[in-house]
């Protein structure tokens with residue numbers, strides 16, 4: 001999959017206005033409704049059982065009514081609930097209602113789904129949804145949202161039109177407590193950021209896209225009812241990370257390459273009781289292809305059970321070295337440093353030297369907490385880019401909240417904004433982890449944020465973040481001059497693909513490394 005642009009409401013409305021101006025009345029809604037009906041037919045595997053279409057007052061509801069008409073014409077048993085007044089302003093939706101009535105579609109104000117519903121279509125709210133507290137039809141709306149969720153909780157296919165009602169297409173936060181959990185979402189005109197991050201992935205199910213014919217067919221022919229569009233393409237709000245993020249990693253290594261050609265990584269972390277975190281990061285860096293991987297454990301390394309001279313007795317390829325970051329000859333300027341994985345309090349003492357010396361730095365976990373608590377460390381971080389040193393922070397939402405001086409809820413309510421704010425404030429690259437990881441670059445790079453679309457709950461396991469940090473370090477060591485945002489995109493996408501390959505159940509972190517390593521051999525020539 002190629003990188004795709006994501007547009008929030010403003011960008012989508014700009015495209016919608018141009019599209020409406022270029023098409024005959026009702027044409028766009030007709031196309032949207034037909035596309036919904038086609039997908040619904042494909043999902044409807046109990047021909048004798050009813051399809052319930054919950055239609056809202058605006059154009060989203062209009063799409064639903066057009067779909068109802070087509071499905072009725074196909075002989076499906078269709079019941080459309082119209083719980084609210086039809087929006088006076090929406091001429092197209094009103095026309096769709098009249099056409100559905102004329103065609104004999106059963107339209108009711110009953111808010112309960114018909115018995116034995118086999119497929120539900122959520123056409124309540126689209127990009128016009130608001131959170132107005134005094135909105136009169138809210139009670140009815142909530143009742144229908146709850147009915148839709150009760151159906152999807154019973155594994156009944158639920159198709160969201162454009163967006164699951166109650167989900168913010170801008171941020172992926174839930175505007176309503178009962179936002180619809182769809183099994184499929186067919187979105188129109190643009191792909192929207194909120195479908196892919198925050199609560200989006202959990203609420204959308206499988207995402208489908210229809211541009212309503214505006215980009216033409218496969219041979220580039222635009223439908224003959226579309227006038228030439230003097231198109232002003234709005235700026236995308238973000239890009240979706242796709243398979244092309246991996247392009248640089250799908251080529252075989254140069255035949256004359258040797259371990260010295262693949263760069264060195266130094267993992268610093270693993271305070272007592274958290275040794276495993278550093279080991280996972282180091283193993284991941286090695287599996288990602290770094291030439292040499294060194295590891296240093298923080299704190300007392302002679303604690304019971306950890307007297308072995310190896311850094312990792314299961315991986316003798318990893319080399320142990322002391323944590324003497326300030327000693328001459330540490331080669332900090334030539335290494336890629338992955339720091340913080342299981343670093344405990346001890347990480348604080350070594351961070352100033354690392355921030356001053358490391359050419360490339362991935363900072364994770366306790367390294368981020370130390371940074372959040374100490375403005376002097378933040379000042380050192382901010383200075384790094386000016387001397388050609390790059391940094392990628394890999395916070396989960398709580399770590400990001402600590403760095404921003406806010407709470408997790410606010411980070412999650414605006415993941416794109418939070419990641420961008422961190423990148424700008426701390427003058428570095430940021431991977432905000434969680435469903436739909438966001439990869440942000442400082443604004444002066446001119447690069448917009450990226451959202452990752454791969455991943456699965458199988459990755460929500462201890463050590464999964466250490467693997468990501470180590471893998472990123474391993475990639476960076478091999479491509480020291482590459483754009484850190486592109487490298488971070490490759491790492492999160494790769495990590496997510498491995499998670500998807502798991503199916504049900506957790507993918508334990510040590511196995512995740514092997515899975516990521518194995519994927520590359522499958523992609524090979």
Ligand SMILES: NC(=O)C1=CN([C@@H]2O[C@H](COP(=O)(O)OP(=O)(O)OC[C@H]3O[C@@H](n4cnc5c(N)ncnc54)[C@H](OP(=O)(O)O)[C@@H]3O)[C@@H](O)[C@H]2O)[C@H](O)CC1
Nearest residue numbers: 028029032057058059060087125126127128129130162188
């Ligand atoms: N324009 C086109 O031809 C096409 C549009 N498409 C589809 O249209 C929607 C966007 O439609 P729009 O009418 O702008 O907005 P919605 O249908 O999403 O919602 C607006 C109506 O919903 C009411 N509303 C909003 N928030 C709430 C709420 N919290 N509780 C209850 N009701 C709410 C709102 O009421 P107002 O009083 O604020 O007016 C409106 O009545 C888009 O998503 C597509 O599905 C297609 O792309 C095809 C072409």
Ligand SMILES: [K+]
Nearest residue numbers: 122125163165
């Ligand atoms: K909807």
